[in-house]
Amino acid sequence: MHVLVTGGTGYIGSTAVEILLSQGYQISILDDCSTGHADTAPAGVTFIQGSLLNGGDLAQALVGVDAVMHFAGKSLVGESVEKPVMYQQVNVQGSRNLLDEMHKSGVTKLVFSSSAATYGEPEHVPILESAPTKPTNPYGATKLEIDQMITAEATSRDIAAASLRYFNVAGAYKSDRGWLAERHNPETHLIPNVLRSTKENPVKIFGTDWPTSDGTCVRDYVHVVDLIDAHIKALESLQPGKHEIYNLGSGDGYSVRQVVTAASKATGHEIPTLDSPRRAGDPAVLIADINKAKSKLGWIPTRGIESMVTDTLASFN
Ligand SMILES: NC(=O)c1ccc[n+]([C@@H]2O[C@H](COP(=O)([O-])OP(=O)(O)OC[C@H]3O[C@@H](n4cnc5c(N)ncnc54)[C@H](O)[C@@H]3O)[C@@H](O)[C@H]2O)c1
Known part of the structure; x- marks a missing residue:
């Protein structure tokens, strides 16, 4: 299977790229390297140094692709409070652009990096996927908006999707x-x-x-290697027209x-x-x-x- 890894030079995305390659997946990467590092991209992958905000870059990145793992985005809570418009633009508009280009390219499988920040202050612990979603910062609000957009996309365009709500990712x-x-x-x-x-x-x-x-x-805390294992299992379990949400922690x-x-x-x-x-x-x-x-x-x-x-x-x- 050929997987496009957006954000594939970032912390979690670069680990996903390596593990996917070691398991025989073919890889393309789209990353603008705003917080990622181009030196993590291995030989043998198609690496497009470009942005979710550029339709041409997205179309090029999706060539020949069967599925997308979407890690790209901004993820600092404090920065999101200072620059909510940038978070809306990169995370929400960037994901909208990705979904539209996937539709144009006929790519129907998506695994998305969501976050525990979608829940905000929990009423009950441990937190279930059915818990109320009340984000307490713009970062969490953008992740929730994207999750809702993907749910609508599964209904309207029949894509097969999973949102993985990570708690704290750690390790190497x-x-x-x-x-x-x-x-x-x-x-x-x-x-x-x-x-x-x-x-x-x-x-x-x-x-x-x-x-x-x-x-x-x-x-x-969840180890990044366990986290990528869950991504691969989620990818292999996708069903057309369904958007599943999973919490990932320990x-x-x-x-x-x-x-x-x-x-x-x-x-x-x-x-x-x-x-x-x-x-x-x-x-x-x-x-x-x-x-x-x-x-x-x-x-x-x-x-x-x-x-x-x-x-x-x-x-x-
Ligand atoms: N690290 C965590 O504990 C954690 C927890 C919950 C959710 N997440 C989510 O997981 C994903 C990956 O997180 P990370 O810790 O690896 O962050 P990271 O900053 O290391 O990786 C994000 C990648 O996205 C790229 N990117 C940003 N804007 C882009 C754009 N417009 N076009 C293309 N690429 C762009 C960056 O250059 C970077 O390589 C993020 O979506 C984040 O919100 C992370």
Whole structure:
């Protein structure tokens, strides 16, 4: 099968490209490299350095393609509050353009990177796919709008689609060419930031008085390799006219302090931290209910927080 990976030079997309190639899929990549890195694109793939916002680039990227994995987009919550129009443009309009070009090119299969940010502050934890969707920032709102657009597309144009709502993606993948890992700038994700923490620039712990066992926020982390395994299972399970939504996490929660402890163990030294005030809009606990992905896709995440930390650490060297 020939898969177009949009955002295929980003953190998750580049890992998808490598794993798909290793499993015999043919790959094209569309990425404008605004936050991705062209050096991750392997030989033997068709790489179009172009944008979701350019119809010509999209049409070129879709040539000969059977299915699309759509990772491309903007994904920083803070930036989305400062630049909501850019998020609307790249994420929502970019996805609209992709769906229209897929229709013109006769491509009917889509797996989309959605987010737990579509749920906002949960009423119940663990969070089911049927939970109310009330995003608390423009980033989450754009992901929800795209999910709704895909549902309409499945009905009106009979496409076969899945939206995968990731919780916190972490870890790294060792390919034959070396490690593929997070190279975000700025890096907003906890695990790389904890591992880079120094006495001079300690990682901040936002809130130590949350109603959790140790007072710090609890989040659900999923290893990027397990995440891509779920993408491939979702791709192979697509049904015409249906849009399925799946939560992807581990189904377990780790507090910020537990992540720091895992990192101290992996590095062999105590990680410096700085207790800081709560951030507005941060829920205390976010944990996915992953039973739908387990039962309908036969997906079981197998890598825990220790591998996410040790793989990220190994990728630094
Ligand atoms: N990392 C996480 O924990 C997480 C959690 C939930 C959802 N997601 C979603 O997963 C996807 C991938 O995330 P990531 O962490 O790999 O981010 P990333 O920034 O590393 O990757 C996004 C890629 O999209 C590309 N891109 C951006 N705008 C584009 C455009 N107009 N045209 C073409 N390419 C464009 C970037 O250059 C980059 O390579 C995103 O859609 C993100 O919202 C990520």
